[in-house]
Amino acid sequence: MNFKLLLVPTLFSTIALAQTKPDSTKTEEEDFSMYAEVVEAPSNSKTKVYCSQKIVGLSPSKLISFGGDFVAAHTLGVDTINNYANNTTNLLNNTGVRFAANFPVISNNKMILSLGVNYLDFKYGIANTSAITNPLPHALSKTGLRSYGVNGTLFKPFNAKMFGIVQFAADHNSASYLNEFNAKLGLKYSGAIIIGWKPHERLQYGFGVSQTYRGGSLNYLPVVLYNYTFKNKKCGIEMLLPARANFRYTINPRNLLFAGLEFEGNSYYMKPMITDFNLGSNNLQLHRSEIRPRITYEFRVHNFIWMSLQAGYRISYKFNIDDVATDTPPLIMENKLAGAPYVNISLNLVSP
Amino acid sequence: MKKLIYFAMSVLMLNVAQAQTKETTEADKIIGVWEVGSGKARVKISKYGEKFGGKLVWLKEPNYADGTKKVDKNNPDEAKRTVPLLGYTNLLGFSYKGKSEYEGGTIYDPENGNTYNCVISLEDDNTIKVRGYVGVQIFGRTDTWKRVTVKTK
Numbered sequence: 102m103n104f105k106l107l108l109v110p111t112l113f114s115t116i117a118l119a120q121t122k123p124d125s126t127k128t129e130e131e132d133f134s135m136y137a138e139v140v141e142a143p144s145n146s147k148t149k150v151y152c153s154q155k156i157v158g159l160s161p162s163k164l165i166s167f168g169g170d171f172v173a174a175h176t177l178g179v180d181t182i183n184n185y186a187n188n189t190t191n192l193l194n195n196t197g198v199r200f201a202a203n204f205p206v207i208s209n210n211k212m213i214l215s216l217g218v219n220y221l222d223f224k225y226g227i228a229n230t231s232a233i234t235n236p237l238p239h240a241l242s243k244t245g246l247r248s249y250g251v252n253g254t255l256f257k258p259f260n261a262k263m264f265g266i267v268q269f270a271a272d273h274n275s276a277s278y279l280n281e282f283n284a285k286l287g288l289k290y291s292g293a294i295i296i297g298w299k300p301h302e303r304l305q306y307g308f309g310v311s312q313t314y315r316g317g318s319l320n321y322l323p324v325v326l327y328n329y330t331f332k333n334k335k336c337g338i339e340m341l342l343p344a345r346a347n348f349r350y351t352i353n354p355r356n357l358l359f360a361g362l363e364f365e366g367n368s369y370y371m372k373p374m375i376t377d378f379n380l381g382s383n384n385l386q387l388h389r390s391e392i393r394p395r396i397t398y399e400f401r402v403h404n405f406i407w408m409s410l411q412a413g414y415r416i417s418y419k420f421n422i423d424d425v426a427t428d429t430p431p432l433i434m435e436n437k438l439a440g441a442p443y444v445n446i447s448l449n450l451v452s453p
Numbered sequence: 454m455k456k457l458i459y460f461a462m463s464v465l466m467l468n469v470a471q472a473q474t475k476e477t478t479e480a481d482k483i484i485g486v487w488e489v490g491s492g493k494a495r496v497k498i499s500k501y502g503e504k505f506g507g508k509l510v511w512l513k514e515p516n517y518a519d520g521t522k523k524v525d526k527n528n529p530d531e532a533k534r535t536v537p538l539l540g541y542t543n544l545l546g547f548s549y550k551g552k553s554e555y556e557g558g559t560i561y562d563p564e565n566g567n568t569y570n571c572v573i574s575l576e577d578d579n580t581i582k583v584r585g586y587v588g589v590q591i592f593g594r595t596d597t598w599k600r601v602t603v604k605t606k
Contacts, residue, residue, distance in 0.1 A: 136511040139601035142579040209595040354565045
């Protein structure tokens with residue numbers, strides 16, 4: 102009796118010990134053809150197949166990004182405003198700090214909801230600040246341009262081939278210090294709605310509309326999403342028009358090269374122009390818009406930490422001042438910001 | 454008196470064995486063949502000692518365009534880049550923590566050569582939710598896998 106009682110657990114433990122941890126690199130000689138013919142087991146949960154947010158070969162999306170811009174010396178042709186004369190201001194450089202974080206709050210087969218924050222801080226280096234007389238260079242020199250805000254993106258697959266994307270953002274854009282928050286004049290809201298299709302694992306495309314400040318002032322523009330990886334999986338196109346378009350070359354999954362352009366812009370509340378000068382307006386907005394053709398090299402530094410090195414040319418599309426309060430005339434300063442080469446470097450935590 | 458002690462010991466051992474069997478039965482529900490959410494692969498989950506792991510047993514596209522079998526060419530370890538994907542162990546080290554949840558494991562994605570922390574939860578007998586993540590679970594994604602039964606010929 103004693104012997105039998107002891108025998109049972111001993112037998113179980115022997116069987117358990119006989120099984121060992123698998124070696125991830127060792128593939129057993131096994132006939133896998135039997136797994137080709139299967140039937141789906143009945144399930145209580147109403148699960149169906151949904152398309153994923155990504156396509157094969159797509160560059161990794163950035164969860165956290167911290168970086169900086171450096172634009173080389175260029176000129177700013179400043180228009181006349183009131184009795185302040187026009188002039189050409191020499192800018193030694195234009196530096197920018199960029200931080201963005203996006204957190205996937207909900208992430209499963211049925212939907213992905215990401216919420217994020219972003220911060221941009223542009224400084225304008227002017228050689229002889231004591232000689233500045235025009236209000237615009239004064240504002241740029243004093244505070245620079247600053248944006249900070251929150252954003253959210255909802256990716257909602259409807260089935261295995263079709264999906265929808267809803268984006269929204271609320272940004273405070275101004276020439277002011279960080280503690281000078283002005284909801285009425287500084288806050289700008291933008292968003293987009295896209296309906297898309299994913300016919301196969303190497304292609305997704307979509308169409309929609311956006312409310313955007315990329316052109317400097319408020320616009321409603323059509324949106325085209327197009328992500329494609331060629332059959333050889335070495336090349337691809339990543340496009341979200343009008344924001345950006347890139348041709349991608351995959352050296353290997355940890356080293357990517359891009360050639361393309363970005364369309365960037367916003368509208369900024371120019372506080373120092375109003376408070377430091379008597380211009381007869383309470384709401385002067387700088388409509389800044391620029392196109393940046395560039396090449397980018399992105400590579401993995403360690404695990405999910407990637408670095409991005411970018412070089413290109415900044416072409417200014419708009420750098421005008423508008424009196425939004427009166428809206429007559431439409432623009433009170435039409436300025437000419439010269440093009441200049443630029444570099445950008447950023448460190449990123451990328452999505453799994 | 455001796456008979457009574459033997460009887461009591463037998464009952465005790467039986468209860469322990471039954472409890473272990475129940476726990477084992479619940480934990481073992483994950484064993485089987487599962488199809489990933491995209492339908493591109495099937496993974497066979499088995500028990501290895503006290504832990505669970507899984508290997509790729511079917512790929513929708515098992516070969517490259519030139520007809521050769523796919524290998525783990527994106528593995529960060531160069532020595533492993535010639536290992537065939539079919540039969541590759543991509544789930545490792547899962548322990549059953551009760552309440553239909555398996556923790557402490559990792560999942561390997563051959564498409565980019567990344568290994569993620571991973572938790573698995575059993576939604577019902579034929580559905581599991583597999584969440585791969587980096588560091589903390591908020592930086593991750595959940596995929597729903599469905600159980601499939603191999604057709605008998």
